Amino acid sequence: MTSVKEFRVAEAATETAVGRGRFRFTDAYSVFDWGQMPDAIPQKGAALCLTGATTFELLESAGVPTHYRGVGDADGPIHSLADATEPPREMAISLVRVPELPHRGADGYDYEAFHATAGDNYLVPLEIVFRNAVPVGSSLRRRRDPRAVGLDRETWPDEPVELPEPVVEFSTKFEERDRYLDRETADEIAGRASVDRLAELARTVNDVVTERAAAAGLTHQDGKIECYWVDGEVGVADVAGTFDENRFGYEGRQVSKEVIRQYYKREHPAWVGAVSEAKERADEAEVADWRPLCEREPPALPGKVVETAANLYTAGANAYAAGDPEGSEWFEAPSLAEAVAAVEEL
Template sequence: MTSVKDFRIDEPATTADLGRGAFVFTDDYSVFDWGKMPNQIPEKGATLCTMGAFNFQLLEENHIPTHYEGVRLPGHEGTLDLGEALSTGTAPEEMVISLTQVPDLPFEGRSYDYDAYHADAGENYLIPLEIVFRNRVPVGSSLRSRTDPADHGLDSEAWPDEPVDLDRPIVEFSTKYEEQDRYLDREEADRIAGVADIDQLEELARAVNHIVTRQAQEADLVHEDGKIECLYHDGQIRIADVVGTFDENRFSYDGQQVSKEVVRQYHKRTQPEWVAAVGEAKERASEEGVADWKSLCEVSPQPLDRSVIDAMRDLYCAGTNAYVDGAVFDAPSLDAAVDAVRDL
């Protein structure tokens, strides 16, 4: 089980063969790696499933291999493609996927044992990396503290005080299963990837970014950044998890965020004590070599006001309608939904 979607195994993977299972999307949300927050956002799960399925079908049409097999609806037998599901008047909440192996990642002392992970994984495994792509570097991005503009071919000695649009997207590698995500240099990322080719992972990330960016432009959305996760099976790398949703990626519309980033920034403004406590707990965990940083956090998040929940529901629904170019959800226009969250 993950923080905002449930995971079901129908046929387990083996050392040689992929299995079969499903993601069941919930209306939970998570910010700052906390896991399930006190509230739910109505219909959020259905928007993520719809947008994710739409993108997987786009990738398959562009000959990019994925683990996606279709969607399921309550009361309907078998697996449907997204169009078949939506023709019933119901947005899906369950995505059928091929499964690979996910071995345990031992934590010993102050480090994770990736050699043990790959010894158990063989050549059928979820690659324990997130491959991050960036089309824009907003103010406050961690990239600004970790790198200089010149590292990315930009003609500037310091990062400017406004967002920077990139002529060529930046691709980075981050850990996936460590309690605190950390960015990796290419050599360490290559080691953690195992037998999967690091250059091919970057190539796939750029291809997915291109397709999602192009689709976003059709809806007047700006695709700022996102990530992919991948599996390796029988010598082939496939896109896994979910791609191009308002939880995995950041989009904006007329200068306003249209993604989970809205509620993330809302917590920064309205619950700064909790946000600070999360940061302190993560730092302390790193210093003490503790994997479970949440056990060190002395402050818990507070519930959202109903008006914020309603505004976020409309943003997810209106944004999905715009992205897939269809009236899937009963929602205001994207302009109206965006205006409503500007004042949060």
């Protein structure tokens, strides 16, 4: 199981053939790489499944290869969203191999061993990140100067800023802590998958999601994809175009998991600081798992925050699935404008 999705295998991938499986989207959430947090957010899983399936079907129409096969619940028939009668929680997917990535202590991760056992299909051990804007909480502000991403200024402003052209970056996928990479290192880690093709796919997905978001009254700030390699073809895996994988805005306010991240930063800085300290200690000790070194557990969210987050996910999903700011009737939810306004009261 991932931190927020249950993973079910119907037919495992082999060295020579892809398999079949399903994601079941739960109401769990994760922030700061912690894994599953103490609370559940009602209807979050269905909202993510709906937006992810919407994105995959848009990508299919655009000719982009993906592992998506349709939606359906409890091992029932697989179908498109057009034939769904309620928000789906399960997504049918094709499976590829995910080799073990050994950690060699001071020598780091052994990607040669990973690729040596990959066979004819594998999940590329990278996340490909695309950015149209730089929100206040973006890690890009810590890592790069404004001029390096095309902005004519020396320092980052206190408010979100749009980029003149989308920026594509690469980070690790299977390491205990995400690590941003230069293009040469990303190319080495990608194995047989072309880093140029990965970047091209990311830009196409970005275009599709950005267009859909605009139709829904949202601005698309940034997001990421994961990809597979199968017999020379690279396609989009995992899930894309959701309020966890992407950051969206509505009239200058966040419509994404970033709302919860910022709440923890504001209301529980001691826990956020303990997470950062644990990661630093893990680096110093040259160990992969930093969580046992964290001296604090994450506090639970107040009921008001859970309710506000649930409304944000469902209202956003209604708008994105419909391609209309007035939304659809998938969920009983407030309007997107009302859901976003409630965030300001937290």
